[in-house]
Amino acid sequence: MPPIVIGIVQVLFDGVAFGMLLFVMSVGLSITLGMMRFANLAHGSFAMLGGYTTTTLMRHAGWSFLATLPVSFVLIAAVSVVLERVLYRRMYQAKELDQVLLTVGIIYMSIAGAAYVWGPEPQAISLPDYLTVYRTVGWFSFSTYGALLLAVGTVLTLAIFFGLERTRFGAMIRAAVDDRRVALGVGIDVNRVFTITFAVGSGLAGLGGALGINALGLDPSFPIEYLVFFLIVVSIGGTAGSVKGALAAALLLGLSDTAGKYYIPQTGAFIIYVVMLLVMLWRPNGLFGRA
Amino acid sequence: MTAAEPARDSAPAPSAVADFRAQARWQWYEPLFWLGAIAWYFLLPTYLPLGTQILATALFALSLDLILGYGGIVSLGHTTFFGVGAYTAGLLARYGWQEPISCLVAAGLLAAFAGWICSFVIVRVQGIALLLVTLGINLVLYEAANKAYKITGGADGLQGIEFSPLLGMFHFDMLGRTAYLYTLIVVFLVFLVARRIVYSPFGLALRGMRENWKRMPALGAGLRRHGALIFVLSAAIAGIAGALLAESVQFVALDSLAVQRSVDVLTMLIVGGTGVLYGSFVGAVVYMVARDQLADLNPAYWYFWIGLMLVLVVLFTRNGVVGALADSAAWVQRKRGRGPAP
Numbered sequence: 001m002p003p004i005v006i007g008i009v010q011v012l013f014d015g016v017a018f019g020m021l022l023f024v025m026s027v028g029l030s031i032t033l034g035m036m037r038f039a040n041l042a043h044g045s046f047a048m049l050g051g052y053t054t055t056t057l058m059r060h061a062g063w064s065f066l067a068t069l070p071v072s073f074v075l076i077a078a079v080s081v082v083l084e085r086v087l088y089r090r091m092y093q094a095k096e097l098d099q100v101l102l103t104v105g106i107i108y109m110s111i112a113g114a115a116y117v118w119g120p121e122p123q124a125i126s127l128p129d130y131l132t133v134y135r136t137v138g139w140f141s142f143s144t145y146g147a148l149l150l151a152v153g154t155v156l157t158l159a160i161f162f163g164l165e166r167t168r169f170g171a172m173i174r175a176a177v178d179d180r181r182v183a184l185g186v187g188i189d190v191n192r193v194f195t196i197t198f199a200v201g202s203g204l205a206g207l208g209g210a211l212g213i214n215a216l217g218l219d220p221s222f223p224i225e226y227l228v229f230f231l232i233v234v235s236i237g238g239t240a241g242s243v244k245g246a247l248a249a250a251l252l253l254g255l256s257d258t259a260g261k262y263y264i265p266q267t268g269a270f271i272i273y274v275v276m277l278l279v280m281l282w283r284p285n286g287l288f289g290r291a
Numbered sequence: 292m293t294a295a296e297p298a299r300d301s302a303p304a305p306s307a308v309a310d311f312r313a314q315a316r317w318q319w320y321e322p323l324f325w326l327g328a329i330a331w332y333f334l335l336p337t338y339l340p341l342g343t344q345i346l347a348t349a350l351f352a353l354s355l356d357l358i359l360g361y362g363g364i365v366s367l368g369h370t371t372f373f374g375v376g377a378y379t380a381g382l383l384a385r386y387g388w389q390e391p392i393s394c395l396v397a398a399g400l401l402a403a404f405a406g407w408i409c410s411f412v413i414v415r416v417q418g419i420a421l422l423l424v425t426l427g428i429n430l431v432l433y434e435a436a437n438k439a440y441k442i443t444g445g446a447d448g449l450q451g452i453e454f455s456p457l458l459g460m461f462h463f464d465m466l467g468r469t470a471y472l473y474t475l476i477v478v479f480l481v482f483l484v485a486r487r488i489v490y491s492p493f494g495l496a497l498r499g500m501r502e503n504w505k506r507m508p509a510l511g512a513g514l515r516r517h518g519a520l521i522f523v524l525s526a527a528i529a530g531i532a533g534a535l536l537a538e539s540v541q542f543v544a545l546d547s548l549a550v551q552r553s554v555d556v557l558t559m560l561i562v563g564g565t566g567v568l569y570g571s572f573v574g575a576v577v578y579m580v581a582r583d584q585l586a587d588l589n590p591a592y593w594y595f596w597i598g599l600m601l602v603l604v605v606l607f608t609r610n611g612v613v614g615a616l617a618d619s620a621a622w623v624q625r626k627r628g629r630g631p632a633p
Contacts, residue, residue, distance in 0.1 A: 033419070039419055039422070087602070087606075090606070091605075094605075096365065096418055096419065096422075097359075097365050098605050100365070100367070100422065101557070101558075101561055101601050101604070101605045102601070102602055102605045102606070104554055104557075104558075104598075104601060105597075105598040105599065105600070105601030105602035105605065106598065106602065107598065108594040108595065108597050108598030108601065109594075109595050109598035109599060109602070110598075111594055111595075111598075112592045112593070112594045112595030112596075112598065113595060115592065116592055116595075224550075224551075228426070228430065231423055231426070235419070235420065235423045266438075267438075269430070269434060270431070270434045270435070270438065273427055273430045273431045273434060274431060276423070276427050277424065277427040277428065277431060280416065280420055280423055280424050280427060281412055281424070
């Protein structure tokens with residue numbers, strides 16, 4: 001095979017894996033933003049906390065990497081419910097600015113807290129052997145870790161779509177996103193639906209943060225560093241809670257970021273920011289958003 | 292304002308104008324505030340560099356207050372214009388134009404120009420899209436300055452820049468005396484301009500915009516035109532603040548374009564109070580002094596306290612420190628008005 005084709009396949013593989021990871025991490029933000037118009041900028045803090053849960057369990061309790069993932073999910077979901085009940089719930093009717101400030105405050109506290117507990121240095125984990133090898137299929141070789149990202153990402157994405165499109169609870173979520181007041185009117189307990197959605201979305205962020213430690217890195221600046229990525233996914237995907245839009249945006253972002261790093265490494269994140277700006281100018285409600 | 296309200300109801304037109312004039316009148320605490328800034332010079336000679344930074348930062352916060360507190364435009368990327376101003380002054384000095392006052396003017400003009408370009412976009416988006424656009428502009432500029440290290444020095448910043456003595460007479464001394472007084476004078480002059488803007492009919496239209504975005508066009512006010520104008524003015528002031536800081540510390544850090552600084556200045560303004568002019572000064576003093584003290588104790592955890600401050604301000608005060616002060620003053624007055632009832 002000519003090297004250029006191998007390169008393209010490589011970029012596609014890594015890009016889609018990264019995009020899936022981004023989607024899993026940011027889908028919760030997209031839905032909660034659509035349902036409550038609540039701009040939770042601290043979404044990345046949940047992802048970071050998920051990552052630290054995994055590193056702590058592996059280091060101090062000797063757990064295996066895969067076994068820690070469900071724990072990260074459950075723990076972050078639980079933490080987020082507490083935060084939602086104590087802090088966020090008061091802010092749903094507040095101005096956007098107040099929501100931004102509150103969640104920025106939480107980001108700052110989580111950054112300093114993480115630096116206090118786990119130290120400021122980047123965390124590295126030793127993945128099990130079966131996740132560090134490269135497999136070769138025909139002429140194409142890929143890392144098993146990338147394959148794991150792709151597999152978990154695909155399964156979760158399918159599960160999310162099934163849950164939203166085919167279950168009763170998913171229908172309630174969609175109704176609440178479409179029109180909160182009408183949903184309330186037909187007897188849906190929007191607050192309860194929201195709390196559960198928020199918990200699952202945050203848990204997914206935590207799971208993504210844990211799963212992606214070796215792809216995204218993990219240090220106290222994580223919530224700020226990846227905030228832009230989440231915001232891009234949400235904004236390009238549409239700020240009205242379009243899950244399909246978020247998926248498309250995440251894949252687009254994953255592919256363009258990977259391709260950028262592969263082919264023109266010197267431009268850094270520049271291209272992504274410019275693309276985001278252009279999209280926001282062209283369609284302020286997002287590429288796939290409803291006006 | 293509350294005291295004048297009954298009068299306004301009985302005879303609308305003349306007393307509304309009088310009411311408006313009364314708002315613009317200087318309050319008793321305003322000269323006190325500026326006298327305090329002068330007193331700093333004599334009483335805290337070892338803290339002059341900190342004082343200079345506080346003043347320049349307060350001016351930056353004031354520029355944000357103009358668009359946020361008065362125009363209702365939320366920006367997550369206002370340091371874009373601060374950075375443009377700082378780099379304008381720094382680059383001019385580096386390439387041989389070292390006269391500080393003209394550098395300041397050039398920085399203000401260039402920042403205004405940048406603001407004018409951005410304003411076309413800003414006035415067309417609202418809500419979360421507005422946050423993203425301002426953040427995006429900030430990020431793009433930061434990356435550009437970071438990559439263009441041949442011009443900007445990249446992550447090392449613009450080092451070794453020097454400015455000629457002020458008016459050909461006053462050297463920027465090591466103790467920062469000239470820098471402090473120079474900054475204080477410029478900040479005061481720009482403050483006067485901002486004060487004039489806020490209490491002008493244009494300022495009233497801005498407040499109308501902030502209060503009710505939909506009703507203002509019905510009164511015949513051009514939202515986009517007003518929004519663009521205040522955005523350009525605000526950008527110019529931010530640019531001047533950036534240039535002031537560059538001139539007083541003789542250095543431009545890449546940090547002056549970092550999104551972190553945009554968030555910091557927003558934090559200061561919120562802690563101080565929006566839409567009251569002095570909120571930006573109070574916020575800058577509280578924030579910078581707290582950082583000066585807390586960072587000594589434990590630099591890495593400074594942001595924990597800032598975060599906590601933000602959360603508490605959002606949850607428990609109506610409008611930052613100034614709002615809390617006004618509320619407690621009103622509370623005391625109410626108590627006194629009711630007389631000595633048990």
